[in-house]
Amino acid sequence: MIGNWRKRSQSTALSSGIVVDGQRKTTGGRSRTRLLMTMTVFFGLYAALTSRLVHLAVLEPEEGAGPQSRVTASRPDLVDRNGEVLATDIKTASLFAEPRRIVDADEAIEKLATVLPDINYEQTYNKLKSGAGFVWLRRQLTPAQQAEIMNLGIPGFGFRTEKRRFYPGGSTAAHIVGLVNVDNQGISGMEKYIDDQGLADLQASGLAIPRDLKPVALSIDLRVQHIVHDEITRALERYHAIAAGAVILNAKTGEVIAMASVPDFDPNNPFNAHEKDRLNRIAAGTYEMGSTIKSFTTAMALDSGKVDMNSTFDARRPITIGRQTIRDFHGKGRVLTLPEVFIYSSNIGSAREADVVGIDGHREFLHRMGLLDRVKTELPETARPSEPKTWKKVHSITISFGHGMSTTPLQTAVGAVALVNGGFLMNPTFLPRTEAEAMANATRVVHAQTSASMRYLYKLNATKGSGGSGARAAVPGYRVGGKTGTAEKVVNGRYSSDVRFNAFLAAFPMDDPQYVVLSIVDEPKPEKPGMAATSGLNAAPVVHNIIRRAAPLLGVQPDFRLEEEPLLVSSQ
Template sequence: MIGSLLRRSPLRGLLASSTAAPGSAPTRRSLRPRRAEPPRNRPRFLIAVGLFCAIYGVIGARLVVWGAISNPVDLFQTSGIGGPITRPDLVDRNGEVLATDIKTASLFAEPRRIVDADEATEALMTVLPDLNPKVVHARLSSKSGFAWLRRELTPRQQQEILALGIPGIGFRTEKKRFYPGGPTAAHVMGAVNVDNQGIAGMEKYVDDSGFRALQSTGFASNGDLEPVKLSLDLRVQHIVRDELVAAMAKYKAVAAGGLVMDVETGEIIAMASYPDYDPNSPGDALKKENLNRISAGTFEMGSTFKIFTTAMALDSGKVKVTDIFSTTPFRVAGFTIKEFHGKGRPLSVPEIFEYSSNVGSAREADLVGIDGHKEFLTRMGLLSKVKTELPEVAMPTQPKVWKKINSMTIAFGHGVSTTPLQTAVAAAAIANGGWYIPPTFLPRTKEQADAMKVRVVSQQTSDEMRGIFRLNGEQGSGKSANPPGYHVGGKTGTAEKVVNGRYSKDSRFNAYVGAFPIEKPRYLVLTIIDEPKKEEGKYAATAGYNAAPMVGNIVRRAATFLNVKPDFGDTGRQLLVSY
């Protein structure tokens, strides 16, 4: 049996060679190499490799998915690495900062790490009592990985919350928009939301002009963006708003507004509406009384529309500056057109303007005709939405069908509602030689303005209108808007407001439009005041007693900053020589 086992055993050759006599040569069988056999564990090796590749393939795929698809937690984590979004500064024409970013801390929670939601809620309420405890508790007790609790904390609030030592509570450094001037230029600046994105005013314009695209691509977080320069002059802006505040108190009005515009370039140097709001706390911006009345409100502008009626009549060639019109009241379509304070005699074209004759203006419009009247106001931009960078711009209103009575009442400012901004732009075109220049809140050179201006009235019409402006500024209703040395000419407007479907004699919307120096206008100033009361000792509450003095005060205070030197005539020159 042993022999048979050895014959079948693989060890047989090895045993034979080991038992051979010493010194004898090895047999051929003992030197033959063994045939290679495949390893028995090869399938297991392939399976292990396959599993390894599959596991790491899944991990790689998940990384790709996480990189391509975001959620709030991912955004929070990745934005924390890249840094908070930085907006470009807004500066005035002289480089003074109007809006900038500052760092602030925001409070968040990781609910999965909160040990006791009840205790954490009570602790946070001791520092932030204005939080809604139900909302806070719901967020802290949720199963989410991230939840905002409060954005934009003060440094003191952050320190007090840190002292509480609540696990699962953290802070993220963010950027908050800061307006050093507070409400000084609120309606021009606009506002941003809690994520530092522009939602109104020039802040929204910046986002719509490409900054939002930079935000989405991540190129807005490096802090190297150039400041955006505006056309505003912060010094003049302060003066305009200061005069509005003073006028509101003096005349016990419900609102006021004003602007200063460069008639050669269309730049808005200052624009304010009061009541206003502080863009550092923009929640008040939505209050009805804080409406931007200069560009976002429409009003019947009263007798300021006689600027355009007179210019239209002269530019049509059907009326000469020396023509005389009857001012006798007359009826049209069942309505009587009469004077507010008639002179009881015929008036020349300059006198119609100076004495603000409703009848004379209506007769001028009648000569031009309905179609010509509508075409002229359209040409002046008074019947369409004004185009500018500011998003808050209202659409004017007009009759659906123009009839003769409509044309005649529109001639003296009843029947069409426009924004004060477009009224100022159209008046600037009358004063600057007859060129319509779109308004802008960005810097614009004279050469750039010349490239886009459009002639709307002739040079002769503009020259004649400047003479009429000056007459009214020196001896008409605009005398109180004419401070010594600056020669302001323009037109007042006192419009009765519509109350319960009827014009009310006790509720007025007053305005004044003036250009200076009227010999060769460079700037136009407009003021409005809503429902002013009669000042003690004055005859009435018409525009000559409130809106016009507001313009005079603005010109007197701002002319130096606008590089307009006073001219006191021969008497002034003699005084300077004597000194």
């Protein structure tokens, strides 16, 4: 019995053991199944969410669906060469509406008009009745406007914080710094330049993070920029002109230290920025530059090796070619030496200088000096010079004294840099550049001796008692030299003796020029009844005032020991 009981117990135990093990296996399988199902559902949801996000990322936003992220894209500060802020981002509020939540559009507009009286009723009404999810009503409000609109308590109205560009100097450097649009994207000037260098791509990708955007330094000196802007604004009023402008270039590096043109605009409120009289006449306007071009004609003749400082030119009689007769303004009626041709600004003498070189050589020289090709620089707004399609002798003669070709004042100043710095042409830049960097990309365009001769002629022309037309630009201690330019403008197809474009091209100090300054006065009137309105009476004084005020800031030390008459350089 005992044996039978043991057998039954073992059988029962074995039987029980099989049953328990089967239960464990069944339970474990169900748990794994549930886990797999849970993971499948989770990954399915994750995949769906990821797919939706990718779809939304590539989908074009519907009109009125809400503000795009680029609206609040940041921009780097623009600063001058000394770190003074020229442009920066500030936070501002913009007003939007959700038309689906607007109860009474008429009442909403009436209330809004108490704060924004210039609001367009019809346009705003159509927006509020559109049924869209989102519409802009007014971008970039002042804090006071935002507070007043909030106090109106209009349901369906809201605000979004955006970035707005602020220019502390106002119009002082407007043509250089440029503008941004309402979405904080550069549309002109150096603002547009930095967008084109990759900022726009960073903004579009959402990577324009403020803390990562280092300030962009420009070559200009805000102190000197203020002086230039102030002087040309005074000249505009003093000489009753339609426009005025000036530029200062570093003769060693080609850096633009200051440049301004008036009338201009305030980039903080650029409502009139696109008016045609607001263009930057220094870089974006082309003009017949008058007798300033005689600088290049004389340099060309000297550089050809066919004449020297002792050469003479017959200016006793006018030159007649075809239907044109070339005369001198207050001519001497005698044979002139090369320095006399320059300081008396003889049209006849300049024509004979050009004749020595020839038509092809003349054209080639002006292209070599960069006067007939579009200037290469960072500023987007630059004009293309013009010249005759086919040069004939009459063209060479008239171009020799500044008529018959048009170039920009900036290019004229750039060419003058090469004439006084030893003969090296360098593209102008609005970014800081060392002398070594400038020379690495500079091109020799005239011989060193030609440059030395031109420095002498410039100084001679601005020395009192020499009879030169640039005496009014002289500043005691700063050894200023230069050349006037009075060009008659074309009116109704003919040159008018009463409508002029005046310029003065200068450099200082002439023993070792550090800076080139060019001023323009467009259509000046006599300052007083009975006075003339030539460049020596208006453009030259502008340069005088600019140098007098700016030279100390630029670190040029006055030296009164060198206020003697210039010595004639050797022509050997």
